[in-house]
Amino acid sequence: MYASIFSLSRTWFHPRSVCVEFACSPRVLSLVFFFLVNVFLLHCGPRVLCPHRVCVLQSVDAAIGGSTYQHSRVNQWSSSVVENCLGQLTKLGKPFKYIVTCIIMQKNGAGLQTATSCFWDNTTDGSCTVRWENKSMYCIVSVFGLAI
Amino acid sequence: TAFVVEDISNIIKEAVDTTIGSSPFQTARVNAWTSAVVETCLSQLAKLGKPFKYIVTCIVMQKNGAGLHAASSCFWDNTTDGSCTLRWENKTTYCIVSVFGLGL
Numbered sequence: 002m003y004a005s006i007f008s009l010s011r012t013w014f015h016p017r018s019v020c021v022e023f024a025c026s027p028r029v030l031s032l033v034f035f036f037l038v039n040v041f042l043l044h045c046g047p048r049v050l051c052p053h054r055v056c057v058l059q060s061v062d063a064a065i066g067g068s069t070y071q072h073s074r075v076n077q078w079s080s081s082v083v084e085n086c087l088g089q090l091t092k093l094g095k096p097f098k099y100i101v102t103c104i105i106m107q108k109n110g111a112g113l114q115t116a117t118s119c120f121w122d123n124t125t126d127g128s129c130t131v132r133w134e135n136k137s138m139y140c141i142v143s144v145f146g147l148a149i
Numbered sequence: 150t151a152f153v154v155e156d157i158s159n160i161i162k163e164a165v166d167t168t169i170g171s172s173p174f175q176t177a178r179v180n181a182w183t184s185a186v187v188e189t190c191l192s193q194l195a196k197l198g199k200p201f202k203y204i205v206t207c208i209v210m211q212k213n214g215a216g217l218h219a220a221s222s223c224f225w226d227n228t229t230d231g232s233c234t235l236r237w238e239n240k241t242t243y244c245i246v247s248v249f250g251l252g253l
Contacts, residue, residue, distance in 0.1 A: 072216050075216060075218045076218060076220075078218075079219070079220035080220055080222075082220070083220050083221060083222035084222055086222070087222045087223075087224055091224055098223075098224060098225040098226070098230070098251055099223065099224040099225075100204060100221065100222075100223045100225070100249050101221060101222050101223070102206060102219065102220070102221040102247065103219065103220045103221070104208060104218070105217070105218045105219075106210070106215060106216065106217045106218075107215045107216040107217070108215075109213065109214060109215045110213065110215075111210060111211045111212075111214075111215035112174065112176055112211040113208070113209070113210045113211070113217075114179040114180060114182075114183045114208070114209045114210075115206065115207065115208045115209075116184055116186070116187045116206070116207045117204065117205065117206045117207070118187035118188055118190070118204075118205045119202075119204045119205070120191055120194065120201075120202060120203040120204075121202040121203075121204070122202070126202070143206070145204050145249070147251055
């Protein structure tokens, strides 16, 4: 089994040979799929997975989209982003408490650094941060999910 | 066992004062500042020994006229959970620290 995975990983960078091998051994195909899914899940985090990231991106696109930074509207935008995100997250129906934070910054050369630190249960809780930008502003949305 | 905003606010202020203080904004140091602020806050909060999970976020921004807006929304238990946000600044830097505490 391990020899099969190793040989397929060597051919990963050669698409033609990978196609040939897939056609010959469906069992290896299922093993590779299992391996790739686990790598993807590890990258996303233990509990907060793709649905949360999708919720955030949809909320930001809907609220800000192709807009230009306007001081008079940014308050409404940030509120809209967090409320939309929270609404979408609660609709997922998972047993989590959620905290959603949103930062909107005008693009004019200023430096910005954010950091978070959490004291929680690593096995059940997780977070997801999405960075979005257009021509005139940056938007950083973080979602923290804490299991009930 | 309650989330006392005043105590948390004092912890945050002390952490930021000792980490950044009157230092001018420097790109090379800002990464270390944000890490130090969140870690200091979290260690002080853990020392309180209260039955809470904590999330600490820190934003450090250079003062050069850019607009910045931060918002947060929470889906939790209002009777046991709470938050505290402190806005701090010196001549060259803005710092916004938020602490969210969720009762166990």
